[in-house]
Structures are given as C-alpha cells and as structure tokens.
Amino acid sequence: MAATNFDSCVYTSAGPVEAEVSGWGIPILILHGSPGGIDAARAMSQFLDRDKFKVICLSRPGYLNTPLSPVHHSIDAEADLLVALLDAFRIPRVGVLAWSGGGPAAYQLASRYPHRVSALVAIAAPSSPWIAPKTPILEKIMFGTKIGDRLIKYLTSHSPEHVIEGALEGEGSLRGDELHLLTEQVMADPAQRQLVLEIATTVNTGGRRKDGWQNDVENFAAIKSLGLEQIQCPVLLVHGDADTDAVLSYSETAHARLPLSSLVVMPRGTHLSFYAHPQAREVQEMAKKWFFDHAQSF
Structure with missing residues (x-):
C-alpha cells in the first residue's frame, strides 16, 4: 500500500500513524521514549546527517496524532504497526534507533520481523518488566x-x-x-x-500524550518476553551507569541474551547520557558507524 500523507498522518494497513521522512541514504526508524511523540523523535534524530541517512520519525501509538487502537494496543501490535508504516513508505529494511520506552517495540520489531531490521541501537531500553515509579x-x-x-x-x-x-x-x-x-x-x-x-517539552504525561503514556505503563509492567534470543541483527546497547529511570541491568541482561550485541556503558551517565554527556558525541559517532557497518550485513 502506498503512503498517503496529509498533515503528517500516514494511513497504513494497520491504521494511521503520525510520521515523516527526511533526508536520503540509509533508512533509520526513530522510536521515542515514554512519554514522547514525533517532536521527541525529531530531537533524537538531529545527530544523523540527512545526506547520509533517511530518517523516519513518528509518534508511537497513543502519542499526539497517532491514535491508540482500542483493540490492538500491545507491544506486538506496535511492532506490526511499524512494519505497516515501512510498507506504506515502501522501505524494505531499516536501522532502528530506540531510546527508553521505544526499546520494547524495537526489540519486538527485530524479533518478529528479522528481515526488516538491519541493525539496532538501543539506548537505555527496558528489556524486562518496568514499573512506573510513584510520582510526587x-x-x-x-x-x-x-x-x-x-x-x-x-x-x-x-x-x-x-x-x-x-x-x-x-x-x-x-x-x-x-x-x-x-x-x-x-x-x-x-x-x-x-x-x-x-x-x-515532550515529556508531559497528560493531554495528547496521556493515552500513549498509560498504555506504555501497562504494557511495560506486563513484559514477559521481548524475543531477545531470536533477534538476528547486530544490536548496539548504550546505557549510563548513573541512570535511575531505566537501570543499567536492563542493557546488561539484554547483552547476555542477544545473539550479536555490543554494550557501551557511559560512566556517570544519566538516562540522557547518549545526548548529554562528555562522551555523547563520541558515542553518537559510534552509533552512526554501527548503522553504516551493518546496513548490508545480512
């Protein structure tokens, strides 16, 4: 099915998605955290050179203008929706950049559709149940x-x-x-x-982000398996050792279970360390090289 784009809404076989494509080169799918939206995905993707990467930004289900299906709202369903979006854009295979709450869907996408993902960079991504802390x-x-x-x-x-x-x-x-x-x-x-x-400015849990946030909280608490052992693509795991939002053990556990992975631990890095840390630029260059090196790896 061809992509129909009106006000950034792409109508796929699995439902509408707020999404956009910019640049040209190696296609990279950007999966924002929880909460978030396409605005967060745009910010996440700024380090990717648009003359080398074709960047696909979107709002995940329930965020901003991507509606949450009343029936299909599991992490598996999100992975299915992502594939439908790639089909709509006629993109056969992508690299995936996922931060935090975008991680579970990224893992499921790579596990359920191994031929669609060439490489994955997972930043501070939960790999097992995550329970939202009580908010003051x-x-x-x-x-x-x-x-x-x-x-x-x-x-x-x-x-x-x-x-x-x-x-x-x-x-x-x-x-x-x-x-x-x-x-x-x-x-x-x-x-x-x-x-x-x-x-x-993208982490408000109310308004047009409320449905997505509540759905993520429910889904992440109930994680049983994200199919890590079935993921065929190479995975670069990045995590700060001072992260209190998603603790380092998530990436350490994933590293032990993934067939092909590399773990980068950023010393005294917070949940924002991939973007806000003395070594941020160095690790971002590592991520870009990861996508380049594995774009045609299998």
Whole structure:
C-alpha cells in the first residue's frame, strides 16, 4: 500500500500513524521514549546527517496524532504497526534507533520481523518488566497538566540552565558538584543544550500524550518476553551507569541474551547520557558507524 500523507498522518494497513521522512541514504526508524511523540523523535534524530541517512520519525501509538487502537494496543501490535508504516513508505529494511520506552517495540520489531531490521541501537531500553515509579504531586503538576506544560515551555526559554539541571537530576543519581559540572558542560555545548531543552517539552504525561503514556505503563509492567534470543541483527546497547529511570541491568541482561550485541556503558551517565554527556558525541559517532557497518550485513 502506498503512503498517503496529509498533515503528517500516514494511513497504513494497520491504521494511521503520525510520521515523516527526511533526508536520503540509509533508512533509520526513530522510536521515542515514554512519554514522547514525533517532536521527541525529531530531537533524537538531529545527530544523523540527512545526506547520509533517511530518517523516519513518528509518534508511537497513543502519542499526539497517532491514535491508540482500542483493540490492538500491545507491544506486538506496535511492532506490526511499524512494519505497516515501512510498507506504506515502501522501505524494505531499516536501522532502528530506540531510546527508553521505544526499546520494547524495537526489540519486538527485530524479533518478529528479522528481515526488516538491519541493525539496532538501543539506548537505555527496558528489556524486562518496568514499573512506573510513584510520582510526587509537584511532578504530576509540572509534567502531567496543561499548566505544567506551559510552565516548562516558559522555563526552557527564560531559565534553560534550571531546566537542564532539573532534567539531569531527575534522570540520574548525580548530585552536588557532579550534577552542577555536567549541567555546565551541557549548557556549553549547543547540540546537547538544544536536545535536553527540546526533550523537556515532550515529556508531559497528560493531554495528547496521556493515552500513549498509560498504555506504555501497562504494557511495560506486563513484559514477559521481548524475543531477545531470536533477534538476528547486530544490536548496539548504550546505557549510563548513573541512570535511575531505566537501570543499567536492563542493557546488561539484554547483552547476555542477544545473539550479536555490543554494550557501551557511559560512566556517570544519566538516562540522557547518549545526548548529554562528555562522551555523547563520541558515542553518537559510534552509533552512526554501527548503522553504516551493518546496513548490508545480512
């Protein structure tokens, strides 16, 4: 089925998906975390050169303009929807870049449709059950309401350092001088600064992201198997050892079970370490090389 694109809505055989394609070269599917949306996927993909990579960004089910099916809303169903999207775009095989909550669907996609995935880069991705922590009331207001959404957007413009330090603190175990130093490093790097500020505006769990967030929370808590042993493509696992959102053991366990994988541990890295860390640029280059090296590997 050919892609029909109207206001970024692509009508696939499995339902509509908010999606877009940019650039040319090796096709890379971007799977954002939980919560998120196509705006988060765009931010995630900025390090991919558009003259070398064809980047497919989307909103996962229940986020922004991708509706959540009342019947088919499992992780398996999400993998099926991703394949339908690739079919609509007439893309036979892709590399997949998945961060955090995009990881389970990425693993299922690679497991269920091995001929459609050439390589996978999984960043801080859950590989077994993940239970959402209880959220303090202040965080519920800041990240779960329209008022909080507007406040975060205001702060990203008027007090970016405060937003960045808060994000790094909330996504890792860094505190004190260690946290302040990383905040200063991120503020001094235009790409890292932009990424954290853009992501900060995409993590509201209410509004048009509420259905996706609630579905992810339910699905991730019930994970039994993501078919890791059946994944044929090479997988690059990236994880910060100071990540408190998705702990390092998720990637260590995946590394032990995947037939072909490499694990990169970012020292004192938070959940944002692939994008906000002294070694971020180096690891991003590693990810790009991973996609290049394995684009035609099997």
